[in-house]
Amino acid sequence: MNNINELRKELAETFKALKNGTANAKDVKELNNCAGKIINTLKVELEFAALRKVTPNIPFLDYAKE
Secondary structure, eight states: OOSHHHHHHHHHHHHHHHHHTSSOHHHHHHHHHHHHHHHHHHHHHHHHHHHHTOOOOOGGGOOOOO
């Protein structure tokens, strides 16, 4: 996973795996917890940039739209 779009796709695949029984709830919970922490660090970085009134350069959020 190199960007937010790939994270979103992986989370959707994880949801499907849980739903069809190929993933267990404990593993899915841990993956979602980790994804939430990644997203929260991005939120902090964006909020900090807003306070400083600058545009942040966050490669993880910069992706080619499909």
